[in-house]
Amino acid sequence: MTISVWPDNKPLDVAAIRDLPEAERGEQLKLVAKQVRRLIVQTIDSARAGHIGGDLSVTDGLVTAAFGVLNIAPERADDPARDRLILSKGHCAAALYSVLALRGFFPVADLETFMKPLSALNGHPNRRKVKGVEANTGPLGHGLPIGVGSAVASKLSGKNWQTFVFLGDGELQEGSNWEAAMTAGHRKLDNLVAIVDRNRLQQGARTEDTASLDPLGDKWASFGWEVADIDGNDTAALLKAFTQDRKGKPLAVIANTLKGKGVSFIEDRVEWHHKVPSREQVELALKELA
């Protein structure tokens, strides 16, 4: 993996970003997001498979959470009080793996094994094989109930960790999400954050042409959630939302994103749900992400 486009070729101390002042954090997270996008493209190129569109749309949210907010670190992967990061849209495993690798949970070089025979890096994440993975997701509508359980456990144990769950927008057509949303609202789980990667595209078409989700913020609010409706590809806006006053409620961040963000010919095109770029397109993509 040839990841480095750090300024002056000097890698950032990614573990230290969380302690920076907010303005500086937002800027550094942008740099990290670019690295992660490059890793995603190379990981998918290596496997010749993956879900590139959703990987690139959710990148800024994952990066902001993992490097800018949450108390997670490879040396504390089993700490009972660690924060929990759950990727409910498990098909975007390449994005999660790239984030975890860059954060040091496993070597970046391992990304080359993505989806190869007997690799720990399955097409969907497996907590028994990959450090930093909290739940074996893949079938949609599973992450938020698990997140609710984690948030209840956090309060019950008095350890007070935070739980962040990343959801696809198309995924919200699964009813189990709304069962969990109802429980979270009812129990006022203010230690739970659901981030909806609102790229408005699902596998086959636009969400609003399939089974419309709007008005999406109103739906969450009516289930008893605090709602932040933001630019989900803006690390500063994400940082602000993730740390805002929850008013004693669970928080839904409607992260308005572009599917395929960062690579012009992939952005906002339904066919790039899980299309694999040609070798030439990979070169083009990496050039755009340089």
Place this chain on the structure above:
Amino acid sequence: MNAHGIVSADTFDCRVAFAEKLIELAEADSRIVAVCNDSVGSSNLNAFRDRFPDRLINVGIAEQNMVGVAAGLANGGFIPFVCAAGPFLSGRATEQVKADIAYSNYGVVLCAMSPGMAYGELGPTHHSIEDLSWMRAIDNLDVLVPADPEQTKAAMDWAVSSGRPIYMRVGRHKVPSVTPADRDVAFTFGKIDVTGDGTDVALVATGTLVSRALEAAKLLEAEGISARVLNVSTIKPLDAETIIKAARETRGLVVAEEGVLEGGLGAAVATTLAENHPAKAKFLGVTSFAPTGSNDFLLEHFGLTVKGIADAARKLVG
């Protein structure tokens, strides 16, 4: 106690023993929580709720959410006992059981209350007769069917100490105690409890059918047919050794369960026999969606009775 292990003619609802034991376990271990789907009453959790109000997580009528929440609680260091009616736990939340509990390897005890045809007249929508087949098909999930209150309590002890993903039936149909008085523990994981050493026929039963098999063995013995009874309280992993031994030492097996024949205990026994020691066998179970009737009526309807088991045995050795 008589020769076939029926300790007393009194009958018991395993849910009562379950509820008492859950409180006892929770007193001793603060990691134990109960998760349910508006089933506080039907799962007998009222006393638990009064004793540990914060440790009863009632998610409402939402089984998929319920099982996912249990996985999250296990992730957070707790040992959840999920209590819900069998048909909805095993049917509505199958994918959560597979992905969130078994594949994720979380120590969660999925307690299927009122399994089989316990809900009688409420009809097939409320019967849990496919659960053993569905749950057996999931890798890394142990499947338990305790046959009486003592076994239910002992199985719960084992569940907590093992930390395993577990699916367990908790019966509502009143059953006599079938645990022989000389056993040190009422339930041993992965072991079939054998009563008698008859060499004509082996009666292999689980749950509600165990006491009936023990009675059938008595009838048969009076006719000069010697039987042994195998109480299978761990459906998966199956104690193949004891099944093979029974096949080797008898002239055939009758297998009886309160569930469908496709994929349940009978299917597990058949696979074991076919691969190791082909033997004559007859399989008794629920062969169609049930007509209207009480649990007892329906057991009778499908021949899951003392007479039904004895008749099958006579035919087998005749």
